[in-house]
Amino acid sequence: MSRSLVSVVLWLVLAVCGRAAERPNVVVFLVDDLGWTDLGCCGSDLYQTPHIDRLAASGMRFTAAYAACTVCSPTRAALMTGMYPARLNLTDWIDGMWENLAPARRARHPLRPPEWTQRLEHRYVTLPEVLRRAGYRTAHIGKWHLTPRSDDPAVLSKFYPDRHGFEVNISGNQWGAPGSYFWPYRRGKKKDDIGARVKNFPDSRTTRGRYLTDMLADQAVGLIEKWKDSPFFLHIAHYAVHTPIQGRKDLVEKYRKKITPGHRHRNAQYAAMVESVDESVGRVVSTLGRLGLSKDTLIIFTSDNGGLIHARNGPTDNRPLRAGKGSAYEGGVRVPAIVSWPGRIKPGAISREPVITCDWHPTVLEVAGVSRVAGQNDDVDGVSLVPLLMASRGVVERRDLFWHYPHYHRGGATPYSAIRSGPWRLIEFYEGRRIELYHLERDLSEKIDLVKTHPAKAAELLKRLRQWRKRVGAQDPRPNPAFQSRSR
């Protein structure tokens, strides 16, 4: 072989290998309502998640990862844009509680929410939009919940995932929950559930009889097989483990036999739902392995808010965290987060660094070697976690994390903002401008309010929180003119 031929072959090999390394596939699992202790590797005493536990063992698990909001739509928007929900003015789930509250119930609250933005606006450049321009195939599979409040299909469809950068949209629409997890995913004869109004919902020949989480996994596996030769971005946003709490029958039976009075987690239906999510992760990981794509694929696994505990038969338990979904406390926002990239991220790594949903956007772009679109999303709030992921002792720049929820929620929240700074967490409640201060390293359960004993720290954090609100243009709640204090 001539020297020039050798060098051409070498160049080709380097070019092909280099390309694969520069543009890995990205799979994001965004599970709905999965609590901080809802996985085997995160301390559940009941739920079995061997595939997710293996994913964690193969990469990095974050012990202080946060959702950008205590409810779902804002966190989903933060993942798509890398921006805080407060900056997007998208601060509650769509439609929000207030909008559905009877006048008598509204009168119980001294404040009312601001005129917040109930959709993901097109002026923001989403993660799939940037990746798609860089040559990625992009698919959304599962829950979307970022459309406006509307009954008009023409209005709704303008905000579906396929109008926000996803080439393929499977079952993403205005619904925050399915009518049923069992095919055809409707509640009784109700027509307007997922599947009914969405054009690109898979047709019934391929979904008939499939449990929803299994069906979404089928779709993910099919797309990986189809797109194996080009870089792809899959956003697998499971409807699970949101209500209705309905597990697959074989798994429910298994857990019914397993639960004892001593268990902390003790809902067999919910346990079965978690295990179905685990199976979906296992199927995606094994498909990647079978196709030789493991080393070319970054997988992120996380949740959109804390575990649900306030509903009837509160399906899970977030202890030692305080409260859960829809609350101002850690149980509302602290979530599992796992990142795997075999050969790149050291196996078995644990990070205690506080990270938040907004960070995944710049992280994915850096991993994909893609620049942000100039002049758009310049205010990305997240930071890339690549230094942390690639060198397990690496650090990201020290910063504060923030939450802003100017709404009420059945999970216990009254309008509030919060800041986490190092081990400290300060919450400002708008009602009466009351503050609470906790030291999370000494008091993970937020039991001991330190405002009185650490007034200087409280004042410093309150100042930073208010400065941040101003900087991002956070909307304050307003006085409720209909408020009747006697009715409380």
Ligand SMILES: [Ca+2]
């Ligand atoms: Ca949720």
